[in-house]
Amino acid sequence: MSRRVAAVVVLAAFMVLGAAASSEAAGPLDQPGYVKAMTCSACHGASGNSRSEAVPILAGLSPAYFKKAIEDYATGKRVSAEMEPFAKQVKLLGVDEVAAFFAAQRREATPVRADRNAVERGRAASTECAACHGAAGQGGQGDPSKLGPAIAGQPATYLKNQLLLFKADKRSPGDEPLTKMKAIVKAIPDGTLADLAAYYSSLR
Amino acid sequence: MTRMTRRQFLRTSGSGVGVLAVSGLAGCASTSGEIEPKAGRRVVVVGGGWGGATAAKYVRATDPSIEVVLLEPNRKFVSCPFSNLVLSGVRGLGSLTFSYSGLREYGVKVRHEAATAIEPDARRVRVGDGFLVYDRVIVAPGVDFLLEQVEGLAGAQDKVLHAWKAGPQTTELARQLRAMPEGGVFVLTVPPIAYRCPPGPYERICQVAWYLKTNKPKAKLIVLDANQNIVSKTALFRAAWQAYPNIEYRASNKVVKVDAGAREVTTDFGDKVKYDVINLIPPQRAGAITVQADLVGADKRWCEVDHITYESLKHRSAHVIGDSTTGLPVPKSGTIANAMGKICATAVVELLNGRSAPAIPPVNTCYSWVSDREAMAVVNAYKIENGKVVQVEQKLTPGHSTVYAQHAEGWAKSIWADVLGSGGAA
Numbered sequence: 001m002s003r004r005v006a007a008v009v010v011l012a013a014f015m016v017l018g019a020a021a022s023s024e025a026a027g028p029l030d031q032p033g034y035v036k037a038m039t040c041s042a043c044h045g046a047s048g049n050s051r052s053e054a055v056p057i058l059a060g061l062s063p064a065y066f067k068k069a070i071e072d073y074a075t076g077k078r079v080s081a082e083m084e085p086f087a088k089q090v091k092l093l094g095v096d097e098v099a100a101f102f103a104a105q106r107r108e109a110t111p112v113r114a115d116r117n118a119v120e121r122g123r124a125a126s127t128e129c130a131a132c133h134g135a136a137g138q139g140g141q142g143d144p145s146k147l148g149p150a151i152a153g154q155p156a157t158y159l160k161n162q163l164l165l166f167k168a169d170k171r172s173p174g175d176e177p178l179t180k181m182k183a184i185v186k187a188i189p190d191g192t193l194a195d196l197a198a199y200y201s202s203l204r
Numbered sequence: 205m206t207r208m209t210r211r212q213f214l215r216t217s218g219s220g221v222g223v224l225a226v227s228g229l230a231g232c233a234s235t236s237g238e239i240e241p242k243a244g245r246r247v248v249v250v251g252g253g254w255g256g257a258t259a260a261k262y263v264r265a266t267d268p269s270i271e272v273v274l275l276e277p278n279r280k281f282v283s284c285p286f287s288n289l290v291l292s293g294v295r296g297l298g299s300l301t302f303s304y305s306g307l308r309e310y311g312v313k314v315r316h317e318a319a320t321a322i323e324p325d326a327r328r329v330r331v332g333d334g335f336l337v338y339d340r341v342i343v344a345p346g347v348d349f350l351l352e353q354v355e356g357l358a359g360a361q362d363k364v365l366h367a368w369k370a371g372p373q374t375t376e377l378a379r380q381l382r383a384m385p386e387g388g389v390f391v392l393t394v395p396p397i398a399y400r401c402p403p404g405p406y407e408r409i410c411q412v413a414w415y416l417k418t419n420k421p422k423a424k425l426i427v428l429d430a431n432q433n434i435v436s437k438t439a440l441f442r443a444a445w446q447a448y449p450n451i452e453y454r455a456s457n458k459v460v461k462v463d464a465g466a467r468e469v470t471t472d473f474g475d476k477v478k479y480d481v482i483n484l485i486p487p488q489r490a491g492a493i494t495v496q497a498d499l500v501g502a503d504k505r506w507c508e509v510d511h512i513t514y515e516s517l518k519h520r521s522a523h524v525i526g527d528s529t530t531g532l533p534v535p536k537s538g539t540i541a542n543a544m545g546k547i548c549a550t551a552v553v554e555l556l557n558g559r560s561a562p563a564i565p566p567v568n569t570c571y572s573w574v575s576d577r578e579a580m581a582v583v584n585a586y587k588i589e590n591g592k593v594v595q596v597e598q599k600l601t602p603g604h605s606t607v608y609a610q611h612a613e614g615w616a617k618s619i620w621a622d623v624l625g626s627g628g629a630a
Binding site: 027028029035036038039040041042043044045046050051052053054055081082084085086088089092093157161 | 265266267539542543546547550553554562564565566567569581583584585586587596597598599600601602607608610611613614615617618619621622626
């Protein structure tokens with residue numbers, strides 16, 4: 001076989017293989033938003049399932065909640081030097097697709113175990129939270145004024161840090177839907193906020 | 205920088221991973237010695253650092269019909285980020301050391317061997333006496349040192365440490381710091397840009413100064429910086445250094461000579477500085493194999509790439525990622541290498557499947573530890589405009605804090621798993 005013929009045969013074989021590969025079952029690239037959300041995993045984990053203590057899990061977040069968070073980070077209402085530039089980047093890439101990608105991912109609860117006593121104390125203090133976040137922290141349903149995000153299984157340190165930001169009115173100040181949340185949190189001692197964080201992180 | 209002839213280069217670059225041992229072979233291809241003849245489509249990844257390991261994993265995760273062979277001589281992955289904490293004794297090197305087993309779970313064929321040459325025209329990588337054929341090669345060799353730019357350095361590498369590739373040198377430099385006399389002088393030199401991890405030397409200054417302040421209050425840290433000012437997070441480091449009056453910082457002091465016997469360095473002004481312990485971070489360029497493979501640009505130091513596919517502008521079948529690249533407005537950081545690894549892997553998969561690569565910009569986050577418990581960060585966001593990566597915004601944390609240290613720990617935990625697979629923890 002001459003080299004040219006061999007090359008043609010090899011090329012044809014490649015085209016067949018290539019066609020076979022591209023007609024195979026859907027891979028990650030076929031998920032809408034996959035490539036646009038790809039770089040987030042450096043901090044937020046595979047498919048948005050953060051395995052660390054202070055970085056939130058994005059998997060399974062409602063698109064509305066995700067988009068509000070991106071908007072508030074981008075405008076600086078939710079102050080974070082670490083997230084503000086990336087929020088702007090996500091908006092340029094297309095926040096709808098990124099939000100849809102994370103919403104479609106199955107949430108794997110944090111592997112960071114919370115202190116058992118703190119969890120029990122948190123459970124006892126959680127009655128007020130359930131109205132908006134659901135009895136099991138699965139997120140509010142129905143009444144639009146009570147649509148708190150799903151917080152079950154988020155890492156405790158992240159939840160605690162956010163509760164402290166709410167308490168100090170440093171998270172989206174002046175935001176009307178958050179006034180009730182802030183009023184509730186303001187009356188709760190820091191230690192109890194840590195217990196609540198431990199409790200909700202322990203829920204599955 | 206000084207221009208080098210090819211012969212000078214070959215003579216002086218023996219310090220890397222032996223990649224140039226058979227560099228003269230590029231033009232005399234042999235047909236024997238093929239290792240693992242390939243059946244389907246194959247990607248060879250040269251170098252298992254932050255970029256290469258990420259790329260290898262993501263090619264497999266994205267399209268398992270593509271065979272991936274990763275060539276990495278080291279059996280363990282040791283994280284450069286956080287390794288400055290080993291010098292201060294805040295962390296042990298073991299906590300930064302990971303196996304490559306997580307990549308094997310993705311079906312990556314990890315070979316602990318060095319690539320000795322890349323032949324882009326023949327599409328093959330030489331390994332020892334044999335070669336591997338590829339459809340696409342992803343070249344991620346990191347940096348190598350320009351030892352010849354500092355007189356006396358090449359012959360004193362066992363005594364004059366860089367600790368700029370985490371590993372045995374990190375542990376040894378930590379030992380030297382501990383053994384330093386009470387009133388001793390530690391000299392740290394910063395190379396001219398571009399070098400791996402722009403804030404890295406300044407974080408190291410914090411860690412050494414913190415250690416000395418805590419354990420040897422009479423000792424001094426003299427910094428000889430080849431640059432005109434602190435290269436990264438300038439105001440934040442200046443603020444952090446307020447806590448360390450033991451730092452004597454000298455900008456525009458390029459070290460050109462070291463005398464390990466006399467324990468003395470000489471700057472380009474002819475100033476001589478005595479030391480008890482030296483940490484000389486040498487000037488850098490792309491990993492040596494990129495020079496052999498003709499992937500470096502006119503500067504003979506770094507590799508220019510397409511900003512969307514990371515294909516070398518000199519040889520399109522070769523992609524270059526991580527610290528070896530140039531021309532993008534990004535730092536040589538672990539986060540950037542990880543992002544490039546993912547984006548390049550996607551491009552490779554799409555190109556091998558006859559589709560076009562999506563235009564995805566990288567991201568950057570660099571945390572720096574300023575003490576045993578506080579950190580700060582710089583963050584860069586990007587977009588792609590007219591086929592080029594353009595920075596959207598750079599933002600610094602307002603200062604350092606323990607909360608940013610929590611975020612730093614979270615970043616490390618997540619990104620190590622992103623690079624190596626979750627099974628990679630040692």
